[in-house]
Amino acid sequence: MNFHSLDYVVFLLAVLGVYWCLGARWQNLFLVPASWIFYGYIHPWFLIPFLVTTLIDYLVALGIESPRGHRRLLVAASVCSNIGLLAVFKYSDFFVTNVGGVLDALHLHLPLSVLGVILPAGISFYTFQSIGYVVDVYRGHARACRSLVDYALFVAFFPLLVAGPIQRAGDFLSQIQRPRTLTPAQFCSALYLIIWGVFKKVVIADSVAVTANKIFLLKDLSFPILWVGVLAFCIQIYADFSAYTDIARGSARLFGFELSPNFNHPYIAQSPSDFWRRWHISLSTWLRDYVYIPLGGSRGTPARVTVNLLIVFLVTGLWHGASWNFVLWGLYYAVLTLLYRVAARLVPDRIGRQWPLAAGRVLLMFVLTNIGWLIFRERNLAQLAHDLALSPLTASAMDWRVAAFLGTLTLFYSVPLWIHTLWDLKLRHVFAARESAVALWVSPVVATLLFTCILLLRSDTSADFIYFQF
Amino acid sequence: MVLFIFGVPALFRHQSLVRTPFDETPVKLLNQLKPDCVLLGDSMLGSRIDAETLKQVSDIPCAILAYPGTATAQWFLLLKNAIAARPHPPRWTIVFFRDRQLTMPTHRTGNRYRNGLEMCMRDDEPQFNSILHRAEDDSTRWTERAASALYLIQRKRKDWQENMLSGALKTVTRRAERNDVRAAAARIFSSKNGRADQNILDARDGEESLNIVGHEFRANVEKSFLPPILEIARASHTRLIFFRVKRRPDPGTSAIVDRPDLQKYQEELRAYLEGHEALLVDETADPKVTFDYYSSDDHLRYEMMAPYTKQFWKEVKPLLGSAAPAE
Numbered sequence: 001m002n003f004h005s006l007d008y009v010v011f012l013l014a015v016l017g018v019y020w021c022l023g024a025r026w027q028n029l030f031l032v033p034a035s036w037i038f039y040g041y042i043h044p045w046f047l048i049p050f051l052v053t054t055l056i057d058y059l060v061a062l063g064i065e066s067p068r069g070h071r072r073l074l075v076a077a078s079v080c081s082n083i084g085l086l087a088v089f090k091y092s093d094f095f096v097t098n099v100g101g102v103l104d105a106l107h108l109h110l111p112l113s114v115l116g117v118i119l120p121a122g123i124s125f126y127t128f129q130s131i132g133y134v135v136d137v138y139r140g141h142a143r144a145c146r147s148l149v150d151y152a153l154f155v156a157f158f159p160l161l162v163a164g165p166i167q168r169a170g171d172f173l174s175q176i177q178r179p180r181t182l183t184p185a186q187f188c189s190a191l192y193l194i195i196w197g198v199f200k201k202v203v204i205a206d207s208v209a210v211t212a213n214k215i216f217l218l219k220d221l222s223f224p225i226l227w228v229g230v231l232a233f234c235i236q237i238y239a240d241f242s243a244y245t246d247i248a249r250g251s252a253r254l255f256g257f258e259l260s261p262n263f264n265h266p267y268i269a270q271s272p273s274d275f276w277r278r279w280h281i282s283l284s285t286w287l288r289d290y291v292y293i294p295l296g297g298s299r300g301t302p303a304r305v306t307v308n309l310l311i312v313f314l315v316t317g318l319w320h321g322a323s324w325n326f327v328l329w330g331l332y333y334a335v336l337t338l339l340y341r342v343a344a345r346l347v348p349d350r351i352g353r354q355w356p357l358a359a360g361r362v363l364l365m366f367v368l369t370n371i372g373w374l375i376f377r378e379r380n381l382a383q384l385a386h387d388l389a390l391s392p393l394t395a396s397a398m399d400w401r402v403a404a405f406l407g408t409l410t411l412f413y414s415v416p417l418w419i420h421t422l423w424d425l426k427l428r429h430v431f432a433a434r435e436s437a438v439a440l441w442v443s444p445v446v447a448t449l450l451f452t453c454i455l456l457l458r459s460d461t462s463a464d465f466i467y468f469q470f
Numbered sequence: 471m472v473l474f475i476f477g478v479p480a481l482f483r484h485q486s487l488v489r490t491p492f493d494e495t496p497v498k499l500l501n502q503l504k505p506d507c508v509l510l511g512d513s514m515l516g517s518r519i520d521a522e523t524l525k526q527v528s529d530i531p532c533a534i535l536a537y538p539g540t541a542t543a544q545w546f547l548l549l550k551n552a553i554a555a556r557p558h559p560p561r562w563t564i565v566f567f568r569d570r571q572l573t574m575p576t577h578r579t580g581n582r583y584r585n586g587l588e589m590c591m592r593d594d595e596p597q598f599n600s601i602l603h604r605a606e607d608d609s610t611r612w613t614e615r616a617a618s619a620l621y622l623i624q625r626k627r628k629d630w631q632e633n634m635l636s637g638a639l640k641t642v643t644r645r646a647e648r649n650d651v652r653a654a655a656a657r658i659f660s661s662k663n664g665r666a667d668q669n670i671l672d673a674r675d676g677e678e679s680l681n682i683v684g685h686e687f688r689a690n691v692e693k694s695f696l697p698p699i700l701e702i703a704r705a706s707h708t709r710l711i712f713f714r715v716k717r718r719p720d721p722g723t724s725a726i727v728d729r730p731d732l733q734k735y736q737e738e739l740r741a742y743l744e745g746h747e748a749l750l751v752d753e754t755a756d757p758k759v760t761f762d763y764y765s766s767d768d769h770l771r772y773e774m775m776a777p778y779t780k781q782f783w784k785e786v787k788p789l790l791g792s793a794a795p796a797e
Contacts (some may be wrong), residue, residue, distance in 0.1 A: 006613035007611075009613070010613055014480075191471070197477070207634075214659050218659070225658060264612060265652070318704075398650070398651070398654045401643060401647065402651055402655045404642040404643075405639050405643065405655065406655070407636065408641050409635065409638035412638055413634070415555060444471045446472050447471075448474060448479070451475055452479045455621050455623055456623065456624070456627055457623045457631065457634070458627070460582045460631075
């Protein structure tokens with residue numbers, strides 16, 4: 001079920017109505033099947049691997065805490081089962097295809113067949129959340145959940161099931177285990193988040209997607225047309241994914257839950273590390289805590305740190321999909337991070353803090369991010385090489401004019417994102433003293449305006465959220 | 471707060487705020503040409519019939535009302551409010567259509583088509599709305615219907631989207647350049663420049679819906695715009711000829727053989743039309759219209775329009791019968 005569909009509105013209202021009529025004891029029990037219905041709405045079979053992994057991780061965590069448990073073995077079993085699930089559904093076809101290609105090149109023609117199964121939605125999110133839970137229990141950062149219902153809700157809670165944010169057991173399980181309330185202020189902020197999320201999806205993301213999709217389907221691209229397509233995709237993917245997160249957080253807040261944020265204005269990042277502190281925060285912190293730091297993090301020899309960075313960004317790339325362009329995208333960020341580390345040693349810190357240079361760094365990082373999005377978006381490596389080799393000098397004047405037109409259109413649609421950034425960074429604290437007045441008067445007016453814009457400006461064509469495919 | 475957010479946009483209900491005014495262009499064209507024969511249809515007509523060639527080969531005054539991206543809902547409105555509304559309606563109206571289009575009342579009536587439909591509405595069009603709503607009840611979810619009824623302001627969506635486009639264009643180009651930039655953008659994004667046929671997003675939405683296998687004639691005709699179209703034609707003494715165009719055949723072939731269900735549909739359509747004083751001309755089996763006539767889809771190549779128009783008139787002229795003015 002899509003968050004920006006009317007089906008979801010009906011579903012959410014129905015579930016909310018019943019949920020708040022129930023006593024605290026029954027609320028979790030009710031949310032679990034409701035979440036399963038949400039998840040299995042289109043493909044009921046998606047529930048099979050999901051339920052299996054839920055049961056395994058629930059039992060493993062209990063086993064880890066039992067006095068006679070083989071703790072390491074159990075963690076390994078849980079990690080293997082989750083990674084195995086990902087391997088079968090997400091990576092097996094990629095692996096078989098590539099192995100087949102290598103064997104063919106060696107004239108060893110073996111009959112290898114691909115599975116060709118549909119990737120269950122959200123599999124990368126819930127497996128990582130489950131692994132995080134088991135490892136946290138193993139490390140003693142969280143207690144194993146005794147209630148199967150509570151644990152099932154931890155994994156299945158529908159607002160975050162399909163595309164995160166990936167939650168930590170220590171925070172989210174404790175919210176599940178205590179009674180929830182909903183204050184009028186919470187309700188208003190939740191509603192605002194949902195409307196803002198839907199606006200970003202159907203007005204911004206879906207509108208600029210028209211430009212991006214059309215350009216990435218062209219065979220004869222010129223330099224300006226290509227890069228205006230990349231810019232459109234850059235706006236699209238941020239608006240799309242952050243929209244999902246906002247709707248998820250808003251929906252969860254209506255049930256009395258607080259989910260962790262996933263974005264912090266990523267396009268004003270000044271370096272690759274800064275970008276990953278601002279983009280898909282729940283994934284980058286997960287990878288930091290469960291991959292990078294266990295590998296040794298930034299301690300150790302430069303060679304060791306380099307290897308650690310390469311591994312963690314390789315995992316980041318592969319997490320997004322079984323395709324070479326995602327591997328390349330991960331490696332691109334690894335190389336960028338290493339280059340920035342070298343540069344940081346050469347440039348004195350105080351110089352970097354001066355505002356014209358800071359602005360220059362933001363601009364440079366924005367350009368580098370866009371190169372990254374080109375690698376991310378273009379799955380055909382030959383086409384990618386062709387795209388990267390395009391020269392601005394060979395484009396016609398008319399191509400530049402068309403690109404200026406499409407780029408301006410993209411910027412028009414993205415204006416609300418920039419206003420939102422400006423509000424968060426510069427204006428919010430100005431109005432901090434008048435927060436209640438803002439909540440009472442400004443928020444409803446802005447929400448009404450956004451809703452009216454949804455009615456008037458939403459795109460004719462609306463696709464699934466991009467991160468559903470991961 | 472909830473009432474305020476979701477209530478305010480629902481207040482914009484006045485027709486003048488949400489409805490596009492009637493477009494007099496077709497009426498003016500008919501007044502100017504005073505045609506005996508009107509050709510009505512979507513881009514199947516627009517990409518087939520060349521006005522100049524038609525003027526040369528036809529021996530009677532003809533008018534072409536080609537509205538790309540339209541279907542029976544808009545043809546009904548054009549027939550009622552422009553063609554049949556004339557003091558002396560034309561003697562013949564030839565409607566170009568594809569396959570099962572005539573019994574698909576909701577085809578091309580969604581939000582993106584709303585402006586075009588409203589431009590052909592004289593008043594509240596109760597008959598039109600009743601047919602459309604009944605058909606939408608069958609094909610649209612109640613949630614979508616409720617949202618459409620509550621927020622009439624959505625009907626201005628096309629205008630706002632166009633405002634965004636033209637705003638961006640005006641920002642970066644001078645007035646004299648705008649048409650060139652739009653044309654260049656259309657050229658860059660034309661299907662010829664796509665990477666692979668199967669990857670090209672089909673901007674001409676609604677075409678897939680013409681291929682619905684289970685759509686039967688008898689089960690759908692009474693719910694469609696066809697009966698009122700026939701009734702209006704009868705009342706205004708204009709004879710209807712429905713011209714089924716041939717869709718693009720496969721490369722190397724010229725003949726199209728309908729699947730059994732489509733054959734049955736066409737037989738029933740023919741019997742129905744003949745029972746209501748209308749005619750059906752089916753071009754599908756015509757071997758003269760070969761693959762070479764077509765562009766990448768059901769539209770004809772520009773250079774084939776003139777020869778096609780001659781062939782078309784040759785085909786249709788005998789049907790206009792002895793009532794046609796002498797040459």
